[in-house]
Amino acid sequence: MEDNNTEHTVVIGAGQAGIQVADSLRTEGYTGAITILNDEPVLPYQRPPLSKDYLNVDSPAAPLPLRGPDFFTAKDITLHASAATAVDAEARNISLADGTTLGYTHLVFATGAANRPLPCPGATLEGVHALRTLLDAENLEAALSTARRVVVIGAGFIGLEFAAAARARGLEVTVLEFAPRPMGRALSATASEWFAARHRADGIDLRLGEGVAAIHRDGTGLRVQSTTGAGYPADLVLYGVGVVPRTELAEAAGLATDNGILVDSNLRTEVAGVLAVGDCASFPNAHTGTRTRLESVQNATDHGRHAARSIMGQQADYAEVPWFWSTQGSIRLQIAGISDPRDEPVVLGDPSGGKFSIALLRDGVLAAVESVNSPADHIAARRLVGRGITLDAEALADPGFSLKALAKAGIPIPA
Ligand SMILES: Cc1cc2nc3c(=O)[nH]c(=O)nc-3n(C[C@H](O)[C@H](O)[C@H](O)COP(=O)(O)OP(=O)(O)OC[C@H]3O[C@@H](n4cnc5c(N)ncnc54)[C@H](O)[C@@H]3O)c2cc1C
Numbered sequence: 001m002e003d004n005n006t007e008h009t010v011v012i013g014a015g016q017a018g019i020q021v022a023d024s025l026r027t028e029g030y031t032g033a034i035t036i037l038n039d040e041p042v043l044p045y046q047r048p049p050l051s052k053d054y055l056n057v058d059s060p061a062a063p064l065p066l067r068g069p070d071f072f073t074a075k076d077i078t079l080h081a082s083a084a085t086a087v088d089a090e091a092r093n094i095s096l097a098d099g100t101t102l103g104y105t106h107l108v109f110a111t112g113a114a115n116r117p118l119p120c121p122g123a124t125l126e127g128v129h130a131l132r133t134l135l136d137a138e139n140l141e142a143a144l145s146t147a148r149r150v151v152v153i154g155a156g157f158i159g160l161e162f163a164a165a166a167r168a169r170g171l172e173v174t175v176l177e178f179a180p181r182p183m184g185r186a187l188s189a190t191a192s193e194w195f196a197a198r199h200r201a202d203g204i205d206l207r208l209g210e211g212v213a214a215i216h217r218d219g220t221g222l223r224v225q226s227t228t229g230a231g232y233p234a235d236l237v238l239y240g241v242g243v244v245p246r247t248e249l250a251e252a253a254g255l256a257t258d259n260g261i262l263v264d265s266n267l268r269t270e271v272a273g274v275l276a277v278g279d280c281a282s283f284p285n286a287h288t289g290t291r292t293r294l295e296s297v298q299n300a301t302d303h304g305r306h307a308a309r310s311i312m313g314q315q316a317d318y319a320e321v322p323w324f325w326s327t328q329g330s331i332r333l334q335i336a337g338i339s340d341p342r343d344e345p346v347v348l349g350d351p352s353g354g355k356f357s358i359a360l361l362r363d364g365v366l367a368a369v370e371s372v373n374s375p376a377d378h379i380a381a382r383r384l385v386g387r388g389i390t391l392d393a394e395a396l397a398d399p400g401f402s403l404k405a406l407a408k409a410g411i412p413i414p415a
Helices: 016-027 134-144 157-168 189-201 248-252 297-311 375-384 393-397 403-409
Strands: 008-012 033-037 078-080 084-088 093-096 101-103 106-109 113-115 149-153 172-177 205-208 212-218 221-226 231-234 236-239 243-245 274-276 281-284 323-328 331-337 344-350 355-362 365-372
Touching: 008 016, 008 101, 016 033, 016 297, 084 248, 106 297, 134 236, 149 157, 149 221, 149 231, 157 172, 157 189, 157 236, 157 323, 172 221, 172 231, 189 205, 189 331, 189 344, 189 365, 221 236, 274 297, 297 323, 323 375, 331 375, 344 393, 355 375, 355 393, 365 375, 375 403
Parallel strands: 008 033, 008 106, 033 078, 106 274, 149 172, 149 236, 172 205
Antiparallel strands: 084 093, 093 101, 113 243, 212 221, 221 231, 323 331, 331 365, 344 355, 355 365
């Protein structure tokens, strides 16, 4: 990389990944100009609390900033409040909604994802909410303060986090999930069944195998009609049915996309000088051997760091261990690695006590660990997963076995 005064990296998107790219560029010694384009009307903030602490009735609903107020000045990073509207990858310039045109030497797409729309009649009625942005959270928080009956559509992470938060506020909560188990795309059947039982014990009416057919509004409020024909009255409906990567700008610029902007193991697109990171990027995943798009803080942050090194001319395959967390009421779920339905689950600890982990073995190799209220197991798992460690299911299930001890022991890692 030529590192002189003509260098200018432009980052599209001021979320977790975009801010990290800029931060890491400075850490790596980048001396060129850095501009981050922010299309939200607020300073960059963290999204995870929006479905958790932000909705807690006992704490003030305030956004958590991604960086402190002095960060941008101290690091000489320009936060430009405008959306990118077009990219000319040949001329290496970018047009903004405010009429500005910026030239760049490197361009990073960090455009994130948008909520998948609810595909049923009534999805846009007043009182039907989705949750992605601070503005969404502010609207939800206001609606929660007068609601009594809540219907959540989709038992994914955000749906269940919201359901638990609403239940903790004493509201009547019904969750409709079309699939046979909650969080089914990301969690082993063992863990997902435990969560279903736990949420029901906490008073959430979790209805599996039941999707939404339509939402109506009459004089008394909203009514959610399910695919079984049942009707659920509601003052507030929240849907969380997945997200779609924001790739429209990249596509218009001629970049290849397929459920995300396609990048190589250095997070570079096929167009010189253009990279993509975080929720919007589809990358070769060293852990699954497939192309993957992940939606997590870990992925956004580690991508940001890796892309900065890539811009600085360092060549290395991205291979960070994926990890994730979700807080649902008093339950803290942490996942290291990516599980597959074919994995053999081995329970460590006692699920009835609400503190346990599930080790997932793929052909005898530790592929992922799901931990419930067991942070020490999770930290150990992040050191063990992805290193090709063969474990015996029987030995793992022994009450004396400890992931922490195994991680500490520095067991030999196969070449
Ligand atoms: C409610 C909620 C709870 C979550 N909880 C967890 C959790 O507990 N654990 C976890 O690991 N992850 C969680 N996540 C996921 C995590 O927050 C995301 O994976 C992460 O924020 C992705 O970062 P990103 O920078 O790739 O995308 P984003 O955070 O979506 O940022 C992208 C930014 O780019 C902007 N943008 C898009 N197009 C343009 C344009 N043309 N011009 C300018 N700007 C543009 C967008 O408006 C946005 O501000 C949660 C997400 C949500 C919404």
